Amino acid sequence: xxxxxxxxxxxxxxxxxxxxxxxxxxxxxxxxxxxxxxxxxxxxxxxxxxxxxxxxxxxxxxxxxxxxxxxxxxxxxxxxxxxxxxxxxxxxxxxxxxxxxxxxxxxxxxxxxxxxxxxxxxxxxxxxxxxxxxxxxxxxxxxxxxxxxxxxxxxxxxxxxxxxxxxxxxxxxxxxxxxxxxxxxxxxxxxxxxxxxxxxxxxxxxxxxxxxxxxxxxxxxxxxxxxxxxxxxxxxxxxxxxxxxxxxxxxxxxxxxxxxxxxxxxxxxxxxxxxxxxxxxxxxxxxxxxxxxxxxxxxxxxxxxxxxxxxxxxxxxxxxxxxxxxxxxxxxxxxxxxxxxxxxxxxxxxxxxxxxx
Numbered sequence: 440x441x442x443x444x445x446x447x448x449x450x451x452x453x454x455x456x457x458x459x460x461x462x463x464x465x466x467x468x469x470x471x472x473x474x475x476x477x478x479x480x481x482x483x484x485x486x487x488x489x490x491x492x493x494x495x496x497x498x499x500x501x502x503x504x505x506x507x508x509x510x511x512x513x514x515x516x517x518x519x520x521x522x523x524x525x526x527x528x529x530x531x532x533x534x535x536x537x538x539x540x541x542x543x544x545x546x547x548x549x550x551x552x553x554x555x556x557x558x559x560x561x562x563x564x565x566x567x568x569x570x571x572x573x574x575x576x577x578x579x580x581x582x583x584x585x586x587x588x589x590x591x592x593x594x595x596x597x598x599x600x601x602x603x604x605x606x607x608x609x610x611x612x613x614x615x616x617x618x619x620x621x622x623x624x625x626x627x628x629x630x631x632x633x634x635x636x637x638x639x640x641x642x643x644x645x646x647x648x649x650x651x652x653x654x655x656x657x658x659x660x661x662x663x664x665x666x667x668x669x670x671x672x673x674x675x676x677x678x679x680x681x682x683x684x685x686x687x688x689x690x691x692x693x694x695x696x697x698x699x700x701x702x703x704x705x706x707x708x709x710x711x712x713x714x715x716x717x718x719x720x721x722x723x724x725x726x727x728x729x730x731x732x733x734x735x736x737x738x739x740x741x742x743x744x745x746x747x748x749x750x751x752x753x754x755x756x757x758x759x760x761x762x763x764x765x766x767x768x769x770x771x772x773x774x775x776x777x778x779x780x781x782x783x784x785x786x787x788x789x790x791x792x793x794x795x796x
Contacts, residue, residue: 441466442463442464442500443464443499444483445461445496446460446461447461447486447498448493450494456482457479457483458648459496460479460483460650461650462643464625464641467623468624468641469641470625471627471629472484472629473630473644473645474646478647479645484594484628490510492507500591514591515591516592520598520600522569524569524584526568526570527568529565530567531552531566534587535548535552537587537588538587558583559582561580573606574606579613582595582614582617591623592626593626594625597630598614599611611638618638639656641653642656642658642659644659644672646667651665652664652668669715669790674718675718676716677714677715678716679713680713680789681712689714689756690756692731697789712789712791713789714788716787720784721760721762721784724780724781725781727781729783732782733753733783734780735751735780735781736754736777737751737777737778739776740775740776746766747763749763749774
């Protein structure tokens with residue numbers, strides 16, 4: 440079943456939380472609503488679920504308009520951030536609860552619950568109570584409880600937000616495998632871009648009640664629609680530039696223009712433009728190798744992890760700069776804190792200053 444939200448507007452008092460938002464989740468897809476706190480992600484999810492009613496707009500399940508349908512009539516499974524398990528019920532009874540409300544025969548309830556517990560490898564915990572489980576186990580129980588009644592749509596509101604980093608990573612991989620097996624159309628809310636990129640087929644990036652960009656993880660990362668998308672998706676260095684004779688200038692340092700930008704004139708980016716460069720798109724050299732190289736002082740080096748993170752200050756411009764190096768290149772340079780080096784970009788993007796997170 441596909442899910443479509445058309446021209447959704449929702450206000451709470453005088454605050455507009457969703458402003459003419461449209462969304463489509465194709466049948467069998469896993470869609471992430473990604474954005475900062477207060478961007479409207481959870482409100483949109485709750486409207487799709489029927490837990491909130493839009494001021495205007497419509498929600499369709501395939502071709503069926505369900506905007507005014509009650510939650511119980513939408514056949515939707517909902518997974519909350521804080522599990523919402525019944526503390527006085529065993530694991531088995533938690534998973535069985537929705538089936539008994541729907542008056543499934545008891546033998547069918549037993550078979551369905553045992554099937555799901557075996558699937559998530561928690562069949563031995565069936566008689567235990569939620570208080571005795573780990574956070575990861577609780578979240579898996581919450582997920583199969585939502586899936587037990589065989590919903591047509593699965594909605595997840597920051598399902599891993601209450602878990603520690605290692606468990607979160609494990610459950611992200613597990614959820615992706617789980618979805619690949621069941622192909623239930625799913626929409627989940629997150630503010631964690633790494634989580635969205637690892638799990639989702641499609642990213643819907645939201646800010647201040649609007650959708651900024653929709654696309655695959657690769658599309659939104661490699662081809663950001665605007666400055667907000669570029670800045671929100673990962674660490675980024677931002678350099679204010681002015682256009683001078685068709686050149687983007689940071690003081691006396693010439694920045695390369697992005698592919699397709701106007702050269703030889705001042706049309707295109709305006710004087711309020713900024714150059715955006717991700718840390719892995721910068722290079723470090725011992726000597727000046729290009730017009731776009733700026734001198735900077737190394738203030739800190741973090742060699743832990745798959746990349747070496749180097750923090751510098753370009754004192755001439757009062758800018759902090761972050762550079763990610765592969766370990767081999769770092770070893771060849773033999774860098775140390777306090778040294779002066781030259782920073783040059785491999786790739787840049789340019790946007791006007793037109794957003795607030």
